[in-house]
Amino acid sequence: MGLIARQRSTKRLLNIFDFKQPRKEIDQKDIECHLCEGDLIIKSGMMRMKHFAHKPSAPCKCDYARHPESYEHNFFKNLLSKHLGEEFEEYLHAEAQQEFPVHEVRRVADIAFTFPGGWVVVHEVQLCKITTHDLEARTNDYRDAGYDVVWWIGKNADTESNRKWLLENFGECFRLDYQMASESNPSRSRL
Known part of the structure; x- marks a missing residue:
């Protein structure tokens, strides 16, 4: 689960927890993975914690060591x-x-x-x-x-x-x- 995205237009890093309603407050077309620059979506529902995720059609391409996070x-x-x-x-x-x-x-x-x-x-x-x-x-x-x-x-x-x-x-x-x-x-x- 990604907590950080980069805003394409400003190159500023965004922490999803800084937004009460991230889907309304963040332009999804203007965010990218800060590691691989791939397109991200915002997931924020009733069952899962809000987070950024790569689009299913565009998984992360970076080779950095990471582990799933609870x-x-x-x-x-x-x-x-x-x-x-x-x-x-x-x-x-x-x-x-x-x-x-x-x-x-x-x-x-x-x-x-x-x-x-x-x-x-x-x-x-x-x-x-x-x-x-x-x-x-x-x-x-x-x-x-x-x-x-x-x-x-x-x-x-x-x-x-x-x-x-x-x-x-x-x-x-x-x-x-x-x-x-x-x-x-x-x-x-x-x-």
């Missing part, structure tokens, strides 16, 4: 990108971009925070099962591209071995709990 995954991406500065003061002046393409390693980071001096920190939300080997490989990819990394784990990724690896390699382990987050922030739980 409602909870997108909830946390949006929550972190919009509210991390409330918890960590250093993020108040950073610009957040969801679905940040890391061209050097052909990956799409969940969120990248760019600070005024140009320093970029990638934040990855991981809820699906992942091994410490894969955590390390993805971390090394981002570091090789010149970015620092922060991992947020929850659900099936929140294992003892992953917590231990994060503590040993980063000195911290950020854990996510959708039920607790949505109950403590009911207005934020409705994407």
Whole structure:
């Protein structure tokens, strides 16, 4: 599910959550995939979370490593990108971009925070099962591209071995709990 589209006429990135009624507020003929420039449509119905999608006749042609994302995954991406500065003061002046393409390693980071001096920190939300080997490989990819990394784990990724690896390699382990987050922030739980 794509949360980000590029407006063709302005080259501006659009986050679908910035629009209450995206089908009425966004000209669908003026949006494209920010990775492959393919045509997008807006999906926003009663059963599925609103998102951008490639037209069925024109699937995404890019070869960037990405994975399907759940409602909870997108909830946390949006929550972190919009509210991390409330918890960590250093993020108040950073610009957040969801679905940040890391061209050097052909990956799409969940969120990248760019600070005024140009320093970029990638934040990855991981809820699906992942091994410490894969955590390390993805971390090394981002570091090789010149970015620092922060991992947020929850659900099936929140294992003892992953917590231990994060503590040993980063000195911290950020854990996510959708039920607790949505109950403590009911207005934020409705994407």
